[in-house]
Amino acid sequence: MADRRSSGQDADERDAADPREESLVTERFPAESLVRPGADDLERAAEAALRPRRLGEFVGQRVVREQLSVVLQAARMRGRAPDHVLLSGPPGLGKTTLAMIIAAELGASLRVTSGPAIQHAGDLAAVLSSLEEGEVLFLDEIHRIARPAEELLYVAMEDFRVDVMVGKGAGASAIPLALPPFTVVGATTRAGLLPAPLRDRFGFTGHLDFYSSDELEQVLLRSAGLLDVQLAGAAASEIAGRSRGTPRIANRLLRRVRDWAQVRGDGRLTLAAARAALEVYEVDERGLDRLDRGVLAALCTRFGGGPVGLTTLAVAVGEEPETVETVAEPFLVREGLIGRTPRGRVALPAAWSHLGLTPPHDPGTLFA
Ligand SMILES: Nc1ncnc2c1ncn2[C@@H]1O[C@H](COP(=O)(O)OP(=O)(O)OP(=O)(O)O)[C@@H](O)[C@H]1O
Numbered sequence: 455m456a457d458r459r460s461s462g463q464d465a466d467e468r469d470a471a472d473p474r475e476e477s478l479v480t481e482r483f484p485a486e487s488l489v490r491p492g493a494d495d496l497e498r499a500a501e502a503a504l505r506p507r508r509l510g511e512f513v514g515q516r517v518v519r520e521q522l523s524v525v526l527q528a529a530r531m532r533g534r535a536p537d538h539v540l541l542s543g544p545p546g547l548g549k550t551t552l553a554m555i556i557a558a559e560l561g562a563s564l565r566v567t568s569g570p571a572i573q574h575a576g577d578l579a580a581v582l583s584s585l586e587e588g589e590v591l592f593l594d595e596i597h598r599i600a601r602p603a604e605e606l607l608y609v610a611m612e613d614f615r616v617d618v619m620v621g622k623g624a625g626a627s628a629i630p631l632a633l634p635p636f637t638v639v640g641a642t643t644r645a646g647l648l649p650a651p652l653r654d655r656f657g658f659t660g661h662l663d664f665y666s667s668d669e670l671e672q673v674l675l676r677s678a679g680l681l682d683v684q685l686a687g688a689a690a691s692e693i694a695g696r697s698r699g700t701p702r703i704a705n706r707l708l709r710r711v712r713d714w715a716q717v718r719g720d721g722r723l724t725l726a727a728a729r730a731a732l733e734v735y736e737v738d739e740r741g742l743d744r745l746d747r748g749v750l751a752a753l754c755t756r757f758g759g760g761p762v763g764l765t766t767l768a769v770a771v772g773e774e775p776e777t778v779e780t781v782a783e784p785f786l787v788r789e790g791l792i793g794r795t796p797r798g799r800v801a802l803p804a805a806w807s808h809l810g811l812t813p814p815h816d817p818g819t820l821f822a
Pocket residue numbers: 470471501502504505506511512513514515544545546547548549550551552641643673701702705
């Protein structure tokens with residue numbers, strides 16, 4: 455994930471992405487502990503502490519929850535490992551949490567690794583050959599797994615076998631090693647990048663969508679309970695409205711409001727405290743932060759609404775193109791503030807009104 459912005463929103467997303475890229479993390483840990491391996495800094499530990507542990511505690515995503523609950527219950531009734539599960543959707547919506555819940559619901563332990571950590575087939579072979587019966591192998595960012603490892607994974611998922619290569623060149627031979635039944639839970643933010651043969655090996659695919667404000671309020675009230683703070687309903691609603699439909703952001707903003715209330719307020723998480731804290735962290739009433747507003751302002755004021763190329767826009771806001779593209783843009787597009795055209799990015803009417811500006815001409819002509 456691209457590294458970026460300096461507001462209260464950035465640390466967590468960076469933290470959430472980094473540890474799984476650091477190494478081939480395959481440490482085994484009991485699903486009940488539900489702490490992501492590598493959760494060694496306070497923010498990440500705070501995030502882990504707020505994770506729902508069982509399906510019944512998981513807020514929202516009604517359809518996926520119901521489907522998964524049937525898959526898991528059926529597997530339990532048959533005493534067999536369930537089909538492999540693929541979870542797709544934007545960051546922070548609960549894919550990792552669900553993987554942990556799947557292991558917990560099955561009473562199985564969870565092994566965690568990620569696509570970027572698997573650069574060679576041998577990396578994956580080592581993980582697979584150490585799996586125990588019934589274990590859940592969580593493969594985060596599965597779309598980033600190296601090609602040779604991908605092929606090994608197909609065979610392992612379908613036939614529970616790994617072919618260990620012995621020797622090199624013409625004299626190389628494959629020794630098949632049988633694996634005990636296990637379940638792969640793959641997570642991806644880019645389901646479209648998964649090759650069809652890999653996608654086909656998942657018996658169940660769940661797509662996670664952005665959460666409604668009501669659902670985020672439930673997430674926040676649950677988290678406040680776990681943090682042992684009193685969160686006023688109106689404050690929960692205010693934070694939910696600025697959380698971009700994402701529980702990770704909601705929980706992060708809650709922690710920032712709690713900090714503010716403790717340091718600058720009287721400790722109570724009221725509506726006034728929430729508004730004051732979010733102003734300090736430059737998260738506006740629509741959930742836009744400094745980078746988002748910088749992009750809008752550059753588009754509207756410096757480039758007359760566009761179209762403007764990504765690189766030029768990124769230079770104007772002093773960021774890497776990748777940061778603008780992966781961090782700011784998806785939300786701005788989803789909110790109907792900017793559009794992407796073959797000739798570049800354009801500001802939509804809502805962008806001007808969000809900044810309190812008047813469009814210079816009929817924005818409809820921007821697409822001409
Ligand atoms: N449905 C939910 N109910 C309550 N809390 C949730 C829910 N989904 C996510 N969360 C909270 O949001 C945080 C982020 O969730 P998680 O790490 O599972 O997201 P993710 O989709 O795996 O993100 P990434 O793709 O960046 O790894 C978790 O700490 C958890 O507390």
